[in-house]
Amino acid sequence: MKIPEQWLMRAYGAALELYPAAFRAKYGVQMMDAVRLGHRASTNEFQFLANLAWDTVWACLREHWREASPARPGYAMAFAAFFTGMLLTVAVSYQQVLRVGADRQPRRLVEAIRSAQGQVEVEGPRMEIASAEWLEAGRAFAVIYDGSGRAVAGDATLHGALPQPPRGIFGVLRERGWDHVTWQPEPSIRVALVGARLADGGYVLAGQSLTRSERQDARFHDLLLWIWLGMVVTAVGIVLLGRLPVPNG
Amino acid sequence: MEKRLDSPEAFLPLTPAVFAILLALADGEKHGYAIMQEARQHAAMGPGTLYGSLDRLVTAGLVEEAGLSEDERRRYYRLKGIGVRVLAAETARLEGAVRRARGKGVVTGEARA
Numbered sequence: 266m267k268i269p270e271q272w273l274m275r276a277y278g279a280a281l282e283l284y285p286a287a288f289r290a291k292y293g294v295q296m297m298d299a300v301r302l303g304h305r306a307s308t309n310e311f312q313f314l315a316n317l318a319w320d321t322v323w324a325c326l327r328e329h330w331r332e333a334s335p336a337r338p339g340y341a342m343a344f345a346a347f348f349t350g351m352l353l354t355v356a357v358s359y360q361q362v363l364r365v366g367a368d369r370q371p372r373r374l375v376e377a378i379r380s381a382q383g384q385v386e387v388e389g390p391r392m393e394i395a396s397a398e399w400l401e402a403g404r405a406f407a408v409i410y411d412g413s414g415r416a417v418a419g420d421a422t423l424h425g426a427l428p429q430p431p432r433g434i435f436g437v438l439r440e441r442g443w444d445h446v447t448w449q450p451e452p453s454i455r456v457a458l459v460g461a462r463l464a465d466g467g468y469v470l471a472g473q474s475l476t477r478s479e480r481q482d483a484r485f486h487d488l489l490l491w492i493w494l495g496m497v498v499t500a501v502g503i504v505l506l507g508r509l510p511v512p513n514g
Numbered sequence: 515m516e517k518r519l520d521s522p523e524a525f526l527p528l529t530p531a532v533f534a535i536l537l538a539l540a541d542g543e544k545h546g547y548a549i550m551q552e553a554r555q556h557a558a559m560g561p562g563t564l565y566g567s568l569d570r571l572v573t574a575g576l577v578e579e580a581g582l583s584e585d586e587r588r589r590y591y592r593l594k595g596i597g598v599r600v601l602a603a604e605t606a607r608l609e610g611a612v613r614r615a616r617g618k619g620v621v622t623g624e625a626r627a
Contacts, residue, residue, distance in 0.1 A: 284562070288569070292546075296561040298587045299547045303561075306551075317560055324562020331566075 267310050274301060277317070283325045285332045341500045348496050352489050359485050363478040367457035368445050370405040371471035375443070375461045378407060378469045392421045394428060394474070395454060405473040410435065412466040421472075423450055430458065430470065438462045448472065455479065522596065522603040525576070530557040531567050536576065536593065536601040543580040543592035576600055 277300050281293050300317065307313035392399045392406055399406075399421075408419030408427055414435040416427035423429075430448050437444045443461040450456070456472040463469055528536070534553035538544060544552070550564045568591060571577040576597035580590040593601070 288566075292561075292565040292569070294587055295546045295589055296565055299550055299561040299564070302547050303550070316558065320560025320562045324560070324566050328562075328566055331570075 267304070268314075270301065270304060273304055277321075280321050283321070285328050287332075288328050338504050341504045345497060345500050349493065352493050356486055356489050360482050363482050364447075364457065364475075367473055367475055367478050368459055370403075371407075371457060371459040371473050372445070374405050374407045374471035375459050375469050378409070378471075379461050379463060391419070393425075394421050394423050394456065394472070395451065400454065400474045400476045403473065403477055405471050407469060407471040409463075410468040410470065414468065417467070423454075428470075428472070434458070434460060434470070435468055438468050447475065522599040525574070525600045526604055526607055528600070528604045529567075531559055531563055532571065533557075533601075533604055534559065535564070535567055535571065536597060536604075539577065539591060539593045539597070540601060543590045545583065545588035545590050547588070549591065571597070 274297060277297065281289050281296065284293075303317075304313060392402075392404065394400070394406060406419065406421030406428075408416050408421065411417050414432050416429055419427045421428060428450070430450070434444060434446060434448075438460050439462060443459070445457070445459045448456045448458040455475040457475050458470055458472040460468055460470040531553070534556035535549055537556065538549045538552040546561075546564055546568065549568070550559055550561070553559050553564070568577065572579065572591075576594060577591050578594050580592045582589050
């Protein structure tokens with residue numbers, strides 16, 4: 266038994282919508298005609314419909330894939346945007362990994378001091394955190410503060426005095442119990458600072474220089490920038506090459 | 515198939531569908547449905563495959579459009595010079611393959627056994 270021709274044509278007309286618009290505009294009428302004639306001539310209705318469905322699915326995929334040629338400016342731009350987004354994600358993720366890594370050692374120090382109820386000795390030989398040696402060393406310092414936020418003990422100095430970060434951090438520590446920030450007392454000094462409130466109402470802050478991790482981050486960003494420039498040049502080249510006239514046989 | 519080169523060999527090997535379409539056009543211009551009917555003797559082909567392949571062949575310069583029927587429902591196609599040469603080159607390639615198979619004792623009748 267054959268399905269009515271008008272139903273088939275309506276269904277195939279709807280299926281043609283799956284093809285790219287330009288392809289449909291150019292061949293749609295002829296494809297409808299071919300299906301009409303093929304249906305009239307077919308002796309096995311099921312096989313005809315199965316073949317037609319298979320052909321439609323694969324041809325649609327092929328034509329859309331063909332349409333998606335990187336030589337088309339729209340697709341090249343979409344690819345460039347996607348690639349740029351991907352590189353930005355990689356850049357931000359890498360930055361985060363380094364930043365979290367820089368918090369690790371200060372966090373351990375803070376945990377040790379907090380669990381020892383502030384009884385840990387933090388009065389060792391004092392490091393000068395403005396010195397090039399400390400900025401490059403990757404060694405953490407710890408300073409104890411009283412309830413008012415005044416430094417009372419520590420194993421590091423900033424220009425000879427115990428480091429005194431902005432008072433705002435103590436307000437946050439009072440509210441949340443702990444915090445981590447990037448502290449920049451001077452343009453050349455950037456410190457990953459982790460803090461916690463102590464049981465006696467005081468605070469502990471531990472910090473580590475960000476100089477090395479930020480230099481590593483900058484080098485990685487330079488690499489990503491070169492990769493991005495390479496991608497842009499390649500995408501533009503593909504689009505331009507795709508527009509070159511080619512010899513016709 | 516998006517090639518526009520001067521050497522027929524650059525297009526080889528052809529897919530069964532493309533070979534069947536070129537072969538269908540070897541004896542003169544035809545419209546899409548007539549090509550499809552003849553090409554089906556060699557390769558499975560529906561309207562999507564046919565017109566997609568024809569579009570590629572036109573873009574590649576192997577085939578050209580030869581006009582529309584009066585009711586504009588059928589578009590006619592014919593081989594261009596390079597299309598004829600590509601078809602001949604593919605036929606020669608297939609003949610070579612057949613000769614090599616025969617040389618190894620392959621007998622076509624055994625396929626039906």
